[in-house]
Amino acid sequence: MDFARHLWLSCNNYRSVQLSKEVRVMPSHSAKERELGSTFLPRFDAKGLISAIAADSVSGAILMLAFMDAEALAKTRETGLAHFHSRSRGKLWLKGETSGNFLHVEDIRVDCDQDALLLLVRPEGPACHTGASSCFYRSLRGDSLVRNDS
């Protein structure tokens, strides 16, 4: 009877060790799959957001950087038009909804740890609300900013 109890306890200890090993091993397996695998596992931050760069698919010019939540990413994939999450307005933002300057998404790329996206886009007009083709229209020279698009 003692032997049977010992066997039963050992068996449960073994299972619990196995389970805890699986729990420990899970994150590194998952990290490897995330970094090198073919599974799309976007990493949203604590606020549910992921960074998304938009670049011109023809010229390669970097147009803007914004944030997507799961809803914006789903809408972008569904419609082919870049959607973001407006942090200031706290809601879904179809880029171009007021200006008409939509971004047609031709490719979605993801970085190694899947916490950033790169959208290759065909812009219908200036990407920046100031009228500049790119939001990155100023360069730092010493302590001042100078326009780089003139």
Added chain:
Amino acid sequence: MDFARHLWLSCNNYRSVQLSKEVRVMPSHSAKERELGSTFLPRFDAKGLISAIAADSVSGAILMLAFMDAEALAKTRETGLAHFHSRSRGKLWLKGETSGNFLHVEDIRVDCDQDALLLLVRPEGPACHTGASSCFYRSLRGDSLVRNDS
């Protein structure tokens, strides 16, 4: 006497209106200066971080996206080598400090609302720790990721 009191109160009301107008006007002046002016006013978020994209200054390829705090930005400007703030390690990170794959910064650009930076760099080697030249080496095809650098 009543007239003098009325004049004094009116005068104080006028001053208070003027003061409250100044208070109201201040943020938009500052926003305008930030968006269109020549003053470098980087906007760090609640965690003291600003997004920084690194792109190859010759090919235009987008290499990586990371975050800078004020210290990393100062070190980058001082040394000409890209420094970031490692969120996982919670400290200053000189890109290439272990791999030797430094990023030599040739231009720092800032976006319209100054909450994102674009570094145009000359990379000494692959920018990605996986050995890929860019961290964005996979594209989304349907629900799977495929390499775009082979």
